[in-house]
Amino acid sequence: MALSTQTRTQSERADHTRSRILDAAVREFSENGLAGARTEQIAEIAGVNKALLYYYFKSKEALYRAAxxxxxxxxxxxxxxxxxxxxxxxxxxxxxxxxxxxxxxxxxxxxxxxxxxxxxxxxxxxxxxxxxxxxxxxxxxxxxxxxxxxxxxxxxxxxxxxxxxxxxxxxxxxxxxxxxxxxxxxxxxxxxxxxxxxxxxxxxxxxxxxxxxxxxxxxxxxxxxxxxxxxxxxxxxxxxxxxxxx
Amino acid sequence: MALSTQTRTQSERADHTRSRILDAAVREFSENGLAGARTEQIAEIAGVNKALLYYYFKSKEALYRAAxxxxxxxxxxxxxxxxxxxxxxxxxxxxxxxxxxxxxxxxxxxxxxxxxxxxxxxxxxxxxxxxxxxxxxxxxxxxxxxxxxxxxxxxxxxxxxxxxxxxxxxxxxxxxxxxxxxxxxxxxxxxxxxxxxxxxxxxxxxxxxxxxxxxxxxxxxxxxxxxxxxxxxxxxxxxxxxxxxx
DNA sequence: GTTATTTTACTAACTGGTTAGTTAATAATG
DNA sequence: CATTATTAACTAACCAGTTAGTAAAATAAC
Structure with missing residues (x-):
């Protein structure tokens, strides 16, 4: 899960990270709703730090819309x-x-x-x-x-x-x-x-x-x-x- | 809305309060879900203090079930x-x-x-x-x-x-x-x-x-x-x- | 039938845990 | 070295649940 870090170019890995976040968001939001979902949990599922969500998306709600x-x-x-x-x-x-x-x-x-x-x-x-x-x-x-x-x-x-x-x-x-x-x-x-x-x-x-x-x-x-x-x-x-x- | 306070016995008015809380809860929960609903808001709709919810119901979830x-x-x-x-x-x-x-x-x-x-x-x-x-x-x-x-x-x-x-x-x-x-x-x-x-x-x-x-x-x-x-x-x-x- | 005591219905103000969002620093990459 | 990706640590707000108290009604005592 923590692998595939040394492959490809930086921006490709960035894309990959972004979509991992999105997948995690889809899962968390669909299970818990907008209000019930926890950003920390999304980050954990995606295997990244919570702050990274805010690097890629403006807010929890923006992430929800993207999901x-x-x-x-x-x-x-x-x-x-x-x-x-x-x-x-x-x-x-x-x-x-x-x-x-x-x-x-x-x-x-x-x-x-x-x-x-x-x-x-x-x-x-x-x-x-x-x-x-x-x-x-x-x-x-x-x-x-x-x-x-x-x-x-x-x-x-x-x-x-x-x-x-x-x-x-x-x-x-x-x-x-x-x-x-x-x-x-x-x-x-x-x-x-x-x-x-x-x-x-x-x-x-x-x-x-x-x-x-x-x-x-x-x-x-x-x-x-x-x-x-x-x-x-x-x-x-x-x-x-x-x-x-x- | 602040009337009908001097009518009936105490327990009758209590029943009325309880059902006002329930009505408010139905409304708030149905609009916002369990996670999204705010106890403060339920209390406000019912026109009572938030603590009263906990006087009548064990917890937010108990109130949800009652609703x-x-x-x-x-x-x-x-x-x-x-x-x-x-x-x-x-x-x-x-x-x-x-x-x-x-x-x-x-x-x-x-x-x-x-x-x-x-x-x-x-x-x-x-x-x-x-x-x-x-x-x-x-x-x-x-x-x-x-x-x-x-x-x-x-x-x-x-x-x-x-x-x-x-x-x-x-x-x-x-x-x-x-x-x-x-x-x-x-x-x-x-x-x-x-x-x-x-x-x-x-x-x-x-x-x-x-x-x-x-x-x-x-x-x-x-x-x-x-x-x-x-x-x-x-x-x-x-x-x-x-x-x-x- | 008045007075004392308890119970019930209710509130203002607080607490502590949670959580969305930030910041500042650090790797990695080109 | 400059840009991009990522994190650890922090903050401010929020919010479920509590506490300590009060006023009035119900009940008991006299």
Missing amino acids: LETVAQRVLEMSLSALTPDHSPGEQIVQFALNHFDRIHSQRAFQSLMQQEMVRLHRGEENSFSSIVEKVFRPMMFRIRDLLTEGMRDGELVQADEWQVMYAALGANVFYFLSAPVVGIMSDANPLTREAMEFRRKVSIEFLGASIFVDRKHGAEVAARVLACTPMPESGEFKMFERKAK | LETVAQRVLEMSLSALTPDHSPGEQIVQFALNHFDRIHSQRAFQSLMQQEMVRLHRGEENSFSSIVEKVFRPMMFRIRDLLTEGMRDGELVQADEWQVMYAALGANVFYFLSAPVVGIMSDANPLTREAMEFRRKVSIEFLGASIFVDRKHGAEVAARVLACTPMPESGEFKMFERKAK
Whole structure:
């Protein structure tokens, strides 16, 4: 951990340090929120002195914003590569929903930061979060909306408010992970094991297929096809949220 | 505000003070989270000295738990009165979903506390939250699951994983309010105005009707009937989340 | 029914630990 | 040697929780 000190040029190592700080910040902020996170802890995770945080970032809040942008960027890259323009609108929507599901659990930190940011926004906190919305969410959402409009026009998808379809499709995924701790307590079966998630992922896509297509049989086929083409990614690609050995 | 001091017995006034503290705590914790909330601020909102918090509650965290239980209790009462056993399972489900929608926006503080509690649970925080889950969520959720099973057996509802139907129905509602700040930035149309919510409420129920019933026409009728019977409650019944005049 | 004693409800002012942020000095690098 | 990266040590503010006290209500004593 204290190695790799003699490699490369100074500025390259500086970049590396900076991004280590950012990673540590993402982790600490996502686990504890802006108020709960401790700068000392971020420094320790990153393996640097606390003062270095202030060398690279103006303040705790600036670091928070930078951390938010980091994860947003990752999500943008991940979601852009998901759509497959040569398939039917309906199939692309299903594909997108499946990708969204996988994204949530591999990017737990993003989800967590988002949730907390929502609460902050509710309070009317001044943001600079707007730019993330513009860069990440707007293009994604409007792209999906256009696909839905097209699918409905073609008669592949049921007539409905486009945004409602999004709320239903993405909301089900978000709610699954959001409620996981409660469900865990409620049914003493942990919803975050690989088996549980694999099941939910399948069922979630199948239900979407049954919900939004005019021809439910066609919907079921699309769902099956998409599921077959997209295996669930290995878990633990990012090992955020591992329990710390105190 | 400084009146009503000469009324009633001492212990009655004490009860009143205690509940004023709890209300203040609900508000402060829901806006700022456990770590972000300030005891001094809670005291100020309640109009008492900070030390009084420690007279009534052991610690900040004990107060937090008490606040959580307060709102959970309210929600339980609200949701129990929603089901109408003389209707068909499908109609009861739709009724429940509509009630859930209305509950979210009239009990914003609960939603907010829940979200934050989810994050805390994710981290494996020790809870005593379990009792709330047992008392509020488990009875509610299992009741709904049984209704779904019945509806599917009768052929009224489409065959699907019961929990998935819940994730879809409730997730869409939750996600609407969860994403409201982002959508607000994205489309500069505030989703939390009365008109926007009235529209979403209607569309959300209609979409549910189109999704879970074997006979989509019957589903549409049920949705229309439920909507007709249940006008949207006046907003601002609880004025949590009003902006504070600093 | 008045007086003395205890209990309850509440506050002003303090304390000590914590934590965001600074400074000044020191390595490393080019 | 001048610039850049990094740290140890410090400070000022903040904030959860305490203490020591008071006024009034409830209760007991006479």
